[in-house]
Amino acid sequence: MKKPLTTGFWKATARLILRNKIAILITVALYTIFFAMQWDKMRFTYTEANLLPDDHEVNVVYNNFLNIFGEEGNLVILGVKDSSLFTVDKLNAWNQLSEDFKAYDEVETVVSIKDLQKLVKNNEKEQFDLEPFIKDSIQSSEQLKTLENDLFNNYPFYDNFLYNTETKTVRTAIYIKKDIVNTPARKEFIMETLQKKIASFEADNNLDVRVSGMPYIRTLNSQNIIDEIGMFIGAALLVTSLIFFLFFRSFRATIISLIVVCIGVMWTFGIIGLLNYEITVLTALIPPLIIVIGIPNCIFLINKYQHEVKLHGNKVKSLQRVITKVGNATLMTNVTTASGFATFILTESKLLKEFGIVASLSILAIFILCLFIIPILYTFLPYPKPRHLEHLNKRWINAFVDWMERMVKHRRITIYVISLVLLVASIIGIYQIKISGSLIEDMPKKTEFFEDIRFFEREFDGIMPLEIMVDTKRKKGVMKLATLKRINELEDLILDTPELSRPVSVVSLVKYSKQAYYNGNPKYYQLPTSQENSFILSYAKNSNSDVDLLKNFVDSTGQYARITTFMKDIGTDRMERIEEDLQTKIDKLFPEERYEVTMTGKALVFQKGTKYLVKNLVISLSLAIVLISLFMAFMFRSFRMIVVSLIPNLLPLLVTAGLMGYLGVPIKPSTILVFSIAFGISVDDTIHFLAKYRQELQANHWKIRKSVYAALRETGVSMFYTSIVLFFGFSVFTISSFGGTVALGALVSATLLFAMLSNLLLLPSLLLSLERSIANKQTLRKPAINIIPEDGEGDAPDDLKD
Template sequence: MSKIFSFGFWNSIARVILRNRLTIIAIIIGITIFLASQWQNMRFSYTEANLLPDDDKFNMVYNDFLDKFGEEGNLIVIAVNDSTLFTPEKFTAWNTLTKKLSSYSEVDHVISLGNLKKLQKFNKPKRFEMVPLINEKKWDSAQVAAYQDELFNKLPFYENLVYSSNSNTVQTALYINEDIVNSKERKTFVIEELKPLIEKFEKDNNINVYVSGMPYIRTLNSQNIIDEIGLFIGGALLVTSLIFFFFFRSFRATLISMITVLIGVMWAFGVIGLLHYEITVLTALIPPLIIVIGIPNCIFLINKYQQEIKNHGNQAKSLQRVISKVGNATLLTNVTTASGFATFILTDSKLLKEFGIVASINIIAIFILSLVIIPVIYSYMRLPKDKHLKHLNKKWIGGFVDWIENMVRHRRITIYISSVILLALSIIGIYSIKISGSLLEDMPQNAGFFKDIEFFEEEFNGVMPLEILIDTKRPKGALKLSTLKKMESLETAITEVPELSAPLSVVRLAKYSKQAYYNGNPKYYQLPTSQEQNFIAPYLKGISSEGGNLLNSYVDSTGRYARMTTFMKDIGTDEMERIEENLWPQINKIFPPERFEISMTGKALIFQKGTTYLVKNLVVSLSLAIVLIAMLMAWMFRSFRMILISLIPNLLPLLVTAGMMGFLGVPIKPSTILVFSIAFGISVDDTIHFLAKYRQELKANDWKIKRSVYAALKETGVSMFYTSIVLFFGFSVFMISSFGGTVALGGLVSATLLFAMLSNLLLLPSLLLSLEKSIANKETLKEPAMQIIPDEEEDDINITDK
């Protein structure tokens, strides 16, 4: 493997690239066209991110629940809190809206004011039937008032299902067809049919309508992701190009860099399509990431080219040195960056695994593109003019490097004390970090649909279903009176939890059957006694298909399994764990485990469990990244002491960032989990550049430590500053996102990389100087396994296309 990193190898690579320019251009065009053809396979995710492995017990319980009761996240709710709704004109308009919604093939069924049914008793023969609560007619004020009175005062069955117990809010429940709830057709229905219909109703009737439910939230959220991909790419290109131009003051260099990273973006989309992966909130970040990571490659290569031109003015020799001298170091830095992302491949989470695969592949791809495109394009251009080289002598950059050198030379104690203080504060902050498993926390909080979520949380205690599956372990066990009483006790316990809504279950239907038996008297809305159950049983046998469907919603066909649905507010993992901790003893007391098997599930709970799972894997993936990069450093420098010294300035920024998260109240969640592996993989690049130059200077300066450290600092300080600034502002682009998690990711990675730059420029050389006697000798720093920065020898290459 060391042969790959040898100077002779890179000279051969330079020769191949520069003598086969047209062939290489044709290959890049061909690959780009092929990958562009794969864009058609890209598809956007229409389901929540499942962060758990397929064989996880919570996933298995959830899938078992879906097998028995079907899709649980197919409910859209449409609500109105306006007293004028119960006037003849607006009441009629609301019922017309219900009929229109019912007519769509995407809608399975609708429960609304206009089509409510009540359970009615008939004696010849004995039976219950679901009969319409209202008939088609022209309404007057008295009739509407009578309907309102009956709904709110005589039909407790519909409480928190059609009307709120907290106010006069009424809602329509729209059940989306299960076949399209996780498909593109759902998006088409919500965006092109439902939203325009609701907006027209609001405008025509001057009533504010609130819309929510998981299919609706997921659709608008995924649309925001789609909209932001273009925003991120445009923002990353604009910011990096402006910074690049500010540094180089060259339109030509800026344009070449933009062409390079744009091809990289096209390849990134192509790889996603080729692998048939979905565009998720994570994979949507990869194209702008490629821009942000690709620009530093361009900086290193173009900066080296211009330095060579300034030194001797020979274009062929300059291009050859760009490849042979910078190629080694740039490859290594890209490999370490890709390694930070690649550690996600080793997790069992499909979401993170796909992100890690695509990101690591494309980071290596952007390295290859940069190494090939920049020398090839420059080979066809005139030599840079003097004005293009002025940036190499910028005084303010020199002033920055002089300040760094002065700090390292005279203020090392200050650097160490500052580092220790930062470390202590960070440890304090780390203890304040919370874990968030909220499905809604990262969503755009200024969006209209998010404000609607808050309305439903206030009126109905949430929109995210939490399902409780009850296995009675015997056929028809769910319909026994003893089981119903146990379920009623559990419902009471759940209702006492402020974050959860009153549950929906077969208990409601059992209570309603008793009310119907007593001719609709609401005071009899309660579970029947054993004796009453005997009287009611003959009426239940003849229940109509509508009542049967209602029963099947909460009891499976065998009668063994019962379902209890409650809706939860947008709470985090800590709160949910507290609720579970308090509920389970009550559940086990009500339903003895030896006779019943109870499970909690639902999309929101699965997401929270997935977040906890990812946090545990964060330590594993970050540890793998550290070990992997430490092994790479060990192979490079063949020195255990150098590994320790190189890791300290890279781990400190991670701890500082974790401390910041604690103090700023930024929780650990799927989006912020990425920060540490990404930042570590990128920040270690500066360490590699510095130590590689430092070792070269040691050999050149006869192992004189101080001279070598300061020489390496001057040589690498400018490049480290350039690339860190580009990365800082590049990742800051993510802060324009409307997604809280993406904002946090951008801000935290930017801050970490800024700390990492200062740590590598101040703390790393200080450690080298303070520990010079123990590390700076020929025994400790043996001949490295690879020549990261080659010596000044090279073969001249004639640029002639074959």
């Protein structure tokens, strides 16, 4: 009988590896040095993850807004809620802290209580003048009481901007220069300057200063990602090496495996640097993922080597059989795992594309490293000692395999009933899954900066900007009274929405102008009538300050106005309802032929991005299933086998999705990855089992039952070993402070555990129940790829047996 081409290929590969040991080790070392030299090209992300394609309508609208009004995420906020702040010394110290920040090159402007200006009517010049609330510093408690009364009772224009009249919380706004907001200079300023000055101020004045704002949140969040990379790698190495040692009881095998995966991690960082990608919350997961996926490769190869040595005692023949018999199976399983990650490349999201490219390349790299390094290192080492081979006869493993065999043999109906119950319960749970588009949900909950986010949500109704831009389609159209009235009506709806903060716009300034015209009487803080409008605006036009006041609300041509509000951390469903209500009001107030009104802002862009990713989840998972199905069709040449093999791999995904619904874990950028990753990994067990099953069928003259039980015993142990490593390996991510990473680790671990049981119980049960329609010579023809070479195929050539 003619041998499959793959046997000859792996026989040649074994000869190549074992004859060129030194050259291959030198080549691996040189590549490792090359990749290490790429590390300095790695960049840590300084922006939020943009989940949408660059040409997506939502991004186009957002970038158009930035082109007109500039970067909106450049505000850092300091806040204090403490009655003792309103003493002469402490308030002066607070104002001085704000003044000090103005001296830094990174700061564009600072607005604090000391910077607040009163609009004062100048009858003589028929204009408004600006007068400071505090001219130099506060000298007496009487002056302080007057200031308090003014701030909290007479100037609604500033309410909810620099203070909260109800709770007496005070804050300072620091605007970072827009050209450094998305650069390393921002991090240096926040980590080295801002935090140290605030810490010094707190110590000197016994005040608790809260800090927030998008640049600050992004900086500390990025730092947490950086800090956790090392933690994940260390934890993954510790957990997987400990489990590996417990299985093999060999320091030698454990150290070899650690060497291989450490080189794999070095290559992964090198790939990120070589491609000039940023370290994001997703790409930060890849190095520990490579450890978790690489260790099972080591288990398969070393386990096979020890099994062969025990069988015939010839070391070189054993290593050659490791390459020819396990190399092909390991390649197939790594290709399917890489395929699960590679499907993300086909999405339009830059974040997911980069993750898919780096992960799939790294998985293929770790396979090559395992295949080259492990057999070569063992050629230099002595024979394994008897104690190193004891794990091959462990009674508890045999007991586990016996239990599986009994279940498949006598309890198939029970297995089907449990599977059906799980399926129904999962479908019910799936309908309870929610989508989360929150910018801050995945951020570390126990950190100080997250507590500060909640503080500003309570005191000022949120910190995530939502922007509404009004295009009047004509120059100076914003200051028309009709336009101002329309904006005011829209702001009334925003005020009635509890999840949104009090809006700030040109309308607020015009109301303040009317108040100033009537000598600062707060009851006149309202839009002027048509009669009042002309002479109030004439006062504003005569003022030297109107351009400075208007620049944050109206563009230089007077055609565009912005309404800025801040949003609390709310769910996607509620956000969509708020957006719908606002859009309905906009459509009613602003006729299409005269106005173009758009909603944007970082929070809205992120929420839209999450919905876009959910759609891509379905696409990427479908692609993974189709790709792997085609791959298995090419291997087994059997449509029926594809159907049977997909059932035990799709069920765990449905169970996990159901668990997400019951446990309230929403679909979000981090949990979206679970399904494609888990499917790509879990299908490996199916490939191993079916390949062995087909081989046993031929060896046992198409006796189905005997072949199923033989395949179960042969593959059950290695599937159990690798599943345990993967389960605990992915569980490492649960130590993260990021909620999304914790969910990812827990869900993938649970899915892989379900997948192991499904492949060891449901798959053989299906094969036995459908034996007549599946297991025949026509259905299981000679495979295109002989995954597990038959005994005697590809044995070591004579010149390698010495």
